[in-house]
Structure formats: C-alpha cells, structure tokens
Amino acid sequence: MEQGIKPLGKEKLWLLVLLLPTLLGLVLGTLGSVVATTGISLTKWDLIQPMQWNGIQNFIDIFKDPEFLTSLKNTMLFTVLYVPGVVIFSLIAALLLNRKIHGRSVFRTIYFLPSITSAVAVSMMFSWLYAKDRGLINTFIQSMGGSQVNWLGSTDVSPINWIIKSLGGAPVSALSLQIVMISVVIANVWGAIGEGMVIFLAGLQAVPREYYEAATVDGAGGWAKFKHITLPLITPSIFFQTLISSINAFQAFEYIYMLTRRGNGSSSIPVVVFSIYRNGFRWHYAGTASAQALVLAAIIIVLMLTYFRLEKKWVVYE
C-alpha cells in the first residue's frame, strides 16, 4: 500500500465534512436497510399492521415455497448463462476496439450506449425483435424461408435434453432450458457489454507495449501473444468483471420482468428479485420478502468468498 499525503489539522475536519453526506448515506441508507431487512425478516408484517415476532419461521417457510425455489433455480440458471456471456463478449468488444481503427471512439460510445439507456426502452426494443408474428427476427427468418420461432415461449432448448431425446430417452424436466431464458440472457448480455468493455479496455491499456515488441522479435504470432501476454496480464480485469457481473446477475430484474411479464403482473420466468418484489409489495408479506432478500445476499456473499479464494490461483498481479 502506497503512503499518500496525510491531511493535517483543520484539513481533517474539512475531510470529515465533505465525506459526511456519503457516509451518512451509507450508514443510514445502505447499512440501515440491511439492519432493517434483517429485523423485518424475523417478523410477520404486512406493511400496515404492527409487526409480529416470527423467529426464523420465514426462513423455514420460504424453502418450502415452490415459487421461491423456482425463482432460485431461474436466477441460478440465468447467472450461469449470463456471466460467461458478458465476460466473453465484452472482452471481444474491448479487443476489437483497442486497435487503431477509424472512428474508434465512435464505436466505443456506441457499445457503451446500452448502459445509459433506460431498461424499459431497451426491453421494448427487444420485445419488438422477439415478437412471434410481427417481430423483426421472425420476419427475417420467414423471408429466408424458415418458420417462426416463439422467442419468448417455453419451448425446451436444453442441449442435454436434446441428447437424451436423440438417444431415444424421455426429456428430464429438471434439465430443461426454456427458449425465453436464452432470449432474456441475450438481451441482458447486450445491455452489459458496454460496461464490461470499459473495464477490459482499461486492463488492456495497462499491458506494457514492450512485452509485445519483445514477443514480435521472438517471432510470436497474434494468437500466441494474446494467450501468453494479454490474457495473463488482464486476469485482474477478468476477475473483477466476473465478480461484478455475478452480483448483477443475482440482482437482475428490470429487463427480465419487462420481457416476461404477464397481464396479471406475474412473470414467465420469475427470478428471486421478482419474488421479493411480489411478496413484499403485492401480497403484503414483508417478512417473507425480507427473508428472501437475505438468502439472496447470503448466496452472493458465499459466491464472492469463493471467487476470492480462487483468485489466488489464477489471477496474475504484475
């Protein structure tokens, strides 16, 4: 850790004053919410009547609730598909835009645009692309002589089930993968490429040029350079990006809800955050919703600890 310049005398006071708004926000907002959620999770509360102590009953009940378990499964499946998607595609985007090409900054801006566009607008665009009878993708497929695909439907596209079926077996519903999940992951990955790209560009630019020059002298090709120089040196960025997208994946809600919502306010692939929202704000089960939120937080924490353990094994710090 590098030693910075320490604030002196009344500077210390000003430092405190200037940090106060942020600190207050953190303590009252973030920390306060965590404490409140923990408290509420131990009660029965409908947001209106006084809370009733309920011990750990909410935590027992949610694991018996088929809807919560379904949402947990959906969130896991989403994360498994989404995280590699974001890391790979934003790395590719960063590699392409790290070259000296014309209009580089324009392209970078374009790739970043989804990050600053409202989720509702992006979801509207995707639902227009995915629509069954009048969607852009299906119109294109049909003009090429293909047949319609129900992109937001429940058709099973699981490769494992496909193999089982082609071997003459019966598909296993636990291994099924609905096509709507793939469509939703694509929309989410598309929306996240910009931010990932920025992380990777920063990582790529920190790689010293001399390494590549030395490798060129030694006669290394493009792939060899990428594999032996670029990839090891950007492992910190890959690590960071994996971490951030995993957190985002567990908290994903907007795009998914917008693309899969039904007329009665439910969703065709309910995820955990949706379940929390519906229990807390629609059905007046604030205790249940808080318990679900804490379980989600616990899963994220365990995942992060695992990541940090693994970090030592494969992340290279120069």
Place this chain on the structure above:
Amino acid sequence: MKNKIVIVLALLVMVIAACGTKQTSGAVEISFMMWGSPEELDVWEQVVADFEATYPNIKVSVEVSDWDSYWDKLNTLYAGGTPPDVFAMDAPIYIDWVSRGALLDLQPYIDADPSILDGVYPVTTQVYILPDGTYGLPRDFQTIVLFYNKDMFDAANLPYPDETWTMETLKEVALQLTLDTNGDGSIDQWGFSSDLWDMELFWSEAIWAYGGEVISADHTQTLLTEGAARDAWDFIASMMVVDKSMPDPDTASQYGGDAFDAGVAAMTTIGHWAVPQYAARDFAWDVAPMPAGPAGRATSVNSAGFVVAANSEHPDEAWQFIKFAMGPSGQTRLAELGFAIPVLQSIAESPVYLDQPNFSIDQQVFLDALEYAHMKPSFRGYDEWATVVGDALIPVWLGELPISDALDQIKPAADEVLARNQE
C-alpha cells in the same frame, strides 16, 4: 475557530433543509392519491379546484400514478407511517385493506349526514358497507359489456350483436369473423378477444351465465372449478383452443395485449374505461349487452372508491372532500371525463353522461347492465389468489394442457391462499 463556526453553521443549514418546511398558514392541507392517466389527473385537478373554491380553508395536493406504481407507493407510505389522507381504492381489494386496519370507519360521518347516499346506485355501495362499518365510498362504477367493431360486421354482412344474443351466438359469430385476410395461412383477424388474466373482463361473467360461482360467500372456498362453472371454462377453451376465434395471450401481447384496440378483433368484453381510448381509433364501433348463458344473462360490476387512512390527521377535511367528489359537482366532472360511470343516478341518467359529445355510442347499455350484474368479489388475499388462478390457466390458453387438468390444479392451490388469508 472562525472556520469551525462556519462548518457548524453549514451543518445546521443542512439539517434544517433536510427536515423540510412546515406549512404555517391557516389552511389545512390534505393529500389525495389515486391511480390513473394524465387525462384523469387533469379532471381531478379540476374537481380539486372546484372543491378549494367551495372550501377555501382546505388545500388538496393531488398525486396520480399509473396502476402498478400507485400500489407500490401506497404500500411504502403505509410502511413508513405516512399514508395519504384520502386515496383511491379498487373494490376487489377493499376487504383486504379493511382487514389490515388501514382504513378509517366513515360510518359516524355517514350517520351524521345520511343524505350522502341519496340517489347513489345501491349496488355500487354494496361492497363498501360492511357489518362493522363503512370504510370507503364509491366514486364511480364499471359494468362490463360487449364491444363490437361495426366495420368488421359490415364487411362480413352480419347483423350487429343485440339483446337476443347468447353465448352460443357469440361463439358462432366469432368463428365466422375469424379470418386470414391476407391469405398467408395464419389468422390475422379474430372474432372475439378478451383478457383472461383477471376474472372481471370475461370469465366471471361466463361462469355466472352458466350458473356457476367464482368463490363461496364466506371466501373460504374456490368454486370456479366446480359444477356449472366447468361448462363455462369448456366454452371459453373451445373458443380459444379449438375454434381459435380468440387470440391466445402470447398472440394478443404482440398487439399490445388488446386485439380489439389494435383493430384485429371484431368483439371484446370490457368496461367503460376503454371508451376514450377506443374512440381515438379509426374504426366504427358500438356496445351491446353481455350475451346470455344457459342460466341467464350476467355481467360484472366493480366500483372504484375513496377511502381515508386510519391515522389521518385531518379526517374531517378528508370527509368533506369525499362528500364533494360524490356530489353533483364532482360527479358531473367525472362523467365529462368519459372514463367511468357516475355513481349518482341523477347524473348518470342525465345528458351529461348519456349524451357525451365525444362518443356516439349507446351509453344506456352500461346502465341497463346493473339489472343483471354481479358484484366483483372482494376478499383478503385477492391479488395472490388471482395470480394463482391466472398463472395456472396459461398453459391451457397456449394449448399445452387440457382445461380440466388446470382446474384440478387450481382448486387446492387457490384454497390454500384463502386459508392463509383467513388468519
């Protein structure tokens, strides 16, 4: 030292600013929240302006949100202990809110001023008046009727729907009006379209018309899966799955959820709130009574109302406002808006409602429907129960599950929700 004083002052200013400024003038301010469109906000601001002119010592701050945000906000305000003084309530979840002790009993005010209910359609107050008190009053009501696209009937040379229609007529004509107009092999005009997410638009009416029931009177038993109600479900499934004269939910969602509004369905069943929206479309349409079933003609009536928060600091002023909104002045503005039907009989049966300049449709149909209308059920846990029922039916509409299987699944799941909400 001087610097420290500056800092302390700066902090003080921040704290004071954060606390906000309290109103110190003589007027009492009450807050009023409702769901609705921007057009509705305009009208309610008019009602509020009229009210403030009559009662200069009461100020009303109006806040209008869309349906989803409205309930999110309301729940959050309640959780924080600062609910609005007066707010809009939907009858089906009224009992739910009453059971949580969230609402003020208005009965003492009504007892002191019983004339407020004079000339109000009794069916609209039915749901609000409970044995132990009256926690809200209706502001308008909605009956469900049959809307039809005249252009499509004319093109097919078919007579318009009228009071002779039965459910069988609806099914036959719907099939005749289901067409593949561009010959590409897929249907692009449906005879009938209705939203089956909630009971209100079509399926509760069908169940009643076939002689079934939706839920037991004491709200402990889900009855929509039993007896004659099954005939109604078979009828609906035969239209959507066999005849394909109704678009399934996936297909309808591509047309914004309302195929009639999109001009691709010849008929729909919906309430008066759709009138201003449909009036902006470029096809001709009108309304007819709900078709009769084997057990007679039935429709659904629902009334939106006003309630006062149990812990309101200004219950008297809140009551004054409700009284005004239910009175001739408020009800006239409401009728002019065109979304809903006034609860005050004298206004509903006057030209203000019957001859609305913007819509040349048979407004009387909505009033006549009251004679055979059933009140939309209201009970604790309504939202949760409705989701369980609506979700289980989706595979049926998509042709993946027989209706009888779905109904068998619904019964235990829906009854469990009711049991959980009996506590």
